[in-house]
Amino acid sequence: MKSLHLLFVLALGAAYSADLKSGIDLTAIDKNCKPCDDFWRYASGTWLDQNPIPATQSGWGTMSVISDQNRERLKVILDAEVGKSKIGNFYAACMDTERTNKLGWQPIAADLEKIAKIASVADLYAAWRDSQLDGRLAPVTLGARADLKNSEQTIVSVTGGGLSLPDRNYYLNDDARSKRIRSEFVAHVERMLKLAGREGDLAGAAQKILALETLLAKPMLTRVERRDPYATYHVIGIEGATKLLPGFDFKSALTKLGIDLKTPVGVSEPRFMEELAKLTTTVPLEDWKLWMSWSLISSASETLSDSFRAENFAFNGRVMSGRREQDARWKTCVEVVDRLMADALGQIYVAKHFPPQAKQRMDQLVENLRDTLRDELKNSSWMAPATKEAAVKKLEAFRPKIGYAAKWKTYDTVTVSKEDLYGSVRSAALAQRKYRLSRIGQPRERDDFGMSPPTVNAYYSPTMNEIAFPAGILQPPMFDMSADDAMNYGGIGAVIGHEMGHGFDDQGSKYDAEGNLKNWWTPEDRKKFEERAACIIEQYNTLDVGDGLRHNGNLVVGEAMGDLGGVTLAYKAYKKSLNGKPAPVIDGLTGDQRFFIAFARVWANQQRPEAVRMRLTTDPHPISKWRAIGTLQNFAPFHEAFGCKQGDFMVRPVEKQCKLY
Numbered sequence: 001m002k003s004l005h006l007l008f009v010l011a012l013g014a015a016y017s018a019d020l021k022s023g024i025d026l027t028a029i030d031k032n033c034k035p036c037d038d039f040w041r042y043a044s045g046t047w048l049d050q051n052p053i054p055a056t057q058s059g060w061g062t063m064s065v066i067s068d069q070n071r072e073r074l075k076v077i078l079d080a081e082v083g084k085s086k087i088g089n090f091y092a093a094c095m096d097t098e099r100t101n102k103l104g105w106q107p108i109a110a111d112l113e114k115i116a117k118i119a120s121v122a123d124l125y126a127a128w129r130d131s132q133l134d135g136r137l138a139p140v141t142l143g144a145r146a147d148l149k150n151s152e153q154t155i156v157s158v159t160g161g162g163l164s165l166p167d168r169n170y171y172l173n174d175d176a177r178s179k180r181i182r183s184e185f186v187a188h189v190e191r192m193l194k195l196a197g198r199e200g201d202l203a204g205a206a207q208k209i210l211a212l213e214t215l216l217a218k219p220m221l222t223r224v225e226r227r228d229p230y231a232t233y234h235v236i237g238i239e240g241a242t243k244l245l246p247g248f249d250f251k252s253a254l255t256k257l258g259i260d261l262k263t264p265v266g267v268s269e270p271r272f273m274e275e276l277a278k279l280t281t282t283v284p285l286e287d288w289k290l291w292m293s294w295s296l297i298s299s300a301s302e303t304l305s306d307s308f309r310a311e312n313f314a315f316n317g318r319v320m321s322g323r324r325e326q327d328a329r330w331k332t333c334v335e336v337v338d339r340l341m342a343d344a345l346g347q348i349y350v351a352k353h354f355p356p357q358a359k360q361r362m363d364q365l366v367e368n369l370r371d372t373l374r375d376e377l378k379n380s381s382w383m384a385p386a387t388k389e390a391a392v393k394k395l396e397a398f399r400p401k402i403g404y405a406a407k408w409k410t411y412d413t414v415t416v417s418k419e420d421l422y423g424s425v426r427s428a429a430l431a432q433r434k435y436r437l438s439r440i441g442q443p444r445e446r447d448d449f450g451m452s453p454p455t456v457n458a459y460y461s462p463t464m465n466e467i468a469f470p471a472g473i474l475q476p477p478m479f480d481m482s483a484d485d486a487m488n489y490g491g492i493g494a495v496i497g498h499e500m501g502h503g504f505d506d507q508g509s510k511y512d513a514e515g516n517l518k519n520w521w522t523p524e525d526r527k528k529f530e531e532r533a534a535c536i537i538e539q540y541n542t543l544d545v546g547d548g549l550r551h552n553g554n555l556v557v558g559e560a561m562g563d564l565g566g567v568t569l570a571y572k573a574y575k576k577s578l579n580g581k582p583a584p585v586i587d588g589l590t591g592d593q594r595f596f597i598a599f600a601r602v603w604a605n606q607q608r609p610e611a612v613r614m615r616l617t618t619d620p621h622p623i624s625k626w627r628a629i630g631t632l633q634n635f636a637p638f639h640e641a642f643g644c645k646q647g648d649f650m651v652r653p654v655e656k657q658c659k660l661y
């Protein structure tokens with residue numbers, strides 16, 4: 001009944017929408033581009049031309065503008081907090097580059113000294129155990145994770161790592177670009193070691209670090225392999241983990257962290273741990289120490305002097321993602337506080353910039369989309385009754401979170417000093433790690449919010465079966481309280497639908513209503529589902545994104561399913577909200593046209609060629625432009641709204657059009 005009532009409220013909004021503005025930025029449209037040739041360009045072409053990628057960025061678009069505006073707001077907040085609170089002093093410490101320049105690499109000197117004293121493999125393992133609470137100095141990390149098959153419980157998860165480059169492919173691929181990146185990486189490591197006061201054959205040292213990381217990359221699963229939750233589900237207990245990596249001594253590691261030894265332990269990639277055990281004896285101890293020193297220097301670089309930051313940018317900014325200039329320091333500092341003391345900063349942000357009415361309106365939109373998805377599932381032409389029932393049960397259990405966490409975290413244990421950036425960062429990071437690890441052995445924490453309030457993003461968690469929308473994303477042109485419904489459904493509505501769709505994508509569909517990894521499909525229906533996924537995989541495998549480059553369909557299938565599901569749901573929910581009445585024509589555009597323009601505006605984003613290449617390798621999301629195009633190529637109501645015909649680029653041949661529900 002509740003949802004029926006809410007549906008009525010929105011329908012009322014639509015009936016009076018003649019008074020509302022369209023919310024569509026007409027000046028963004030490229031009138032010289034035909035909607036059926038390239039709808040991404042049509043909806044935002046003029047805006048894209050007028051908003052080129054800034055020199056400091058690897059890409060720029062609608063969401064970047066909102067993020068940038070949020071950063072400005074956070075700066076205003078932090079400037080006013082300096083000398084008054086921990087977040088203000090944290091920010092001030094970060095802004096004090098005169099001091100960090102004077103200190104050079106001194107803040108990490110003591111830790112480098114500790115690494116230098118490692119004299120045996122036993123010492124090496126001990127150092128890895130000791131570093132569990134702070135930083136990435138070990139290729140093995142203990143963390144807290146829901147037991148995928150009993151998600152009410154938080155267990156110990158053992159994961160591998162140790163790569164500096166963003167994916168194993170960068171170490172193993174033989175194409176010219178990968179080779180060039182590897183040689184640039186070696187030169188970068190050499191310069192960083194020099195900055196940190198190391199002497200001797202630094203070029204040789206950098207080569208050894210690359211060689212060691214290559215050995216770590218080999219036994220790792222690929223990103224596509226990791227998408228299958230069964231491939232990383234190995235709850236084998238402390239004995240099982242010890243068998244894989246005996247030298248690490250899991251018992252003393254867990255004891256040191258205050259974790260009950262009876263807690264279940266899961267190892268995500270057993271093969272990696274086995275290889276790691278071998279590498280501790282086959283790779284010279286000095287090389288391991290080199291690698292640890294490098295990891296420490298690299299991970300601390302943002303908190304050290306300008307030279308470290310410039311060198312870090314030269315590689316990670318310029319070479320890897322094509323950025324030309326470093327961002328203003330204050331932006332980095334705002335991000336550091338947002339990352340490490342999110343709730344203290346977010347609480348002020350929400351009070352100033354997130355009106356309670358926005359939350360109410362979002363609650364309504366979410367419930368309307370849920371109603372629509374329920375209808376879709378119930379009326380599905382291909383699911384058997386048993387599958388439908390389980391799917392609807394899962395949908396009813398979705399927990400929406402809007403804006404910010406139900407409970408704000410406090411930072412009593414964090415020590416911040418205006419005079420000590422490195423120490424402040426460490427203290428805050430330590431508190432964050434301790435909080436996460438304290439969940440182990442406990443029932444899941446329902447009140448956590450996986451993103452900070454000003455974040456311009458949204459998420460679905462399969463083990464929590466929850467969808468979350470931080471306050472930061474609930475702004476124009478995604479969401480506008482003063483605009484007609486078409487724009488809101490096409491914008492944030494499609495985002496809500498996207499997150500709901502993740503509950504039924506290639507990964508999410510393997511979890512049930514309680515968030516447990518458990519099959520609820522009949523074998524025939526699962527087969528039909530896989531066929532639907534295969535349609536999308538084929539589409540993205542074949543779309544040319546420029547220079548002959550293509551997506552890896554198996555990597556982006558989940559996000560692409562979310563996009564298609566999202567636009568389908570949002571469109572149907574929009575039609576339902578009209579309650580049988582025709583939508584008003586505003587600004588010369590029909591309701592359907594406004595809906596699709598709003599949808600495409602979300603994906604108005606351009607990327608530098610370097611960033612495109614990196615994303616195609618590492619990002620499960622398709623490139624923004626292709627999220628708009630690929631999705632709408634499959635969607636008949638869009639073709640109708642703009643009179644697109646078979647043979648147009650924006651129309652996939654009817655027999656190839658992908659559908660989900």
Ligand SMILES: [Zn+2]
Nearest residue numbers: 498502559562
């Ligand atoms: Zn997504």
